[in-house]
Amino acid sequence: MTNLLEHVQYGHLLPAAHGLIAEHAKQTKAHLLATGSAMEALAKKFGGDAQTWRVAGMLHDLDWDMLEKDYEKHCGEPLEKLLATIQAPQELLGDIRAHYASKYGAAYPLDSMLRKCLYCVDELTGFIIAVTLVRPSKKIADVEVSSVKKKMKDKGFAAQVDREQIKQCETLLNIPLDEFIDVTIQAMKAVANDLNL
Ligand SMILES: [Fe+2]
Numbered sequence: 001m002t003n004l005l006e007h008v009q010y011g012h013l014l015p016a017a018h019g020l021i022a023e024h025a026k027q028t029k030a031h032l033l034a035t036g037s038a039m040e041a042l043a044k045k046f047g048g049d050a051q052t053w054r055v056a057g058m059l060h061d062l063d064w065d066m067l068e069k070d071y072e073k074h075c076g077e078p079l080e081k082l083l084a085t086i087q088a089p090q091e092l093l094g095d096i097r098a099h100y101a102s103k104y105g106a107a108y109p110l111d112s113m114l115r116k117c118l119y120c121v122d123e124l125t126g127f128i129i130a131v132t133l134v135r136p137s138k139k140i141a142d143v144e145v146s147s148v149k150k151k152m153k154d155k156g157f158a159a160q161v162d163r164e165q166i167k168q169c170e171t172l173l174n175i176p177l178d179e180f181i182d183v184t185i186q187a188m189k190a191v192a193n194d195l196n197l
Helices: 011-024 029-046 050-059 077-084 090-098 113-133 145-153 163-167 169-173 177-190
Strands: none
Touching (some): 029 050, 029 113, 050 090, 050 113, 077 090, 113 145, 113 163, 145 177, 169 177
């Protein structure tokens, strides 16, 4: 059996990842920083390389602002070109493409813990930001696991977020949904200032 934690490491790209976000992802910045922090926490939980996982989380939607709603192009050539500017290894492009499983799943399967976590947590960080923004304070400090679960059951709330993808933490990561949400909220609270939440 392959080791799901075996992985090319690219944590040295962390400063470059911050630079790319500052330059190219002004609208998506909070989602990217939240996902980076969550991925770092998940790496610590599962025994992955924390900085590598964080970089993958930070850059997974780097091209989002420039797509101009043409989501078919997500994770395509423009992203590849941006990653080339920081001499990113092919592994990082693959890890990012794997999270767009409906398009790239065959070429880049969810065959590592990093990829499985990124796939599940991507939808969750977006959802938690949406939950935060409807709190009276608009502060992540006021968001609890129970508030997130309640909103997940409300199908009309943030309807574009795929609840099933989040719930796959139970099969893909083998952790209960409550725990997955808790780890992610705590990771986001730790960088609340950077998220402006
Ligand atoms: Fe995302």
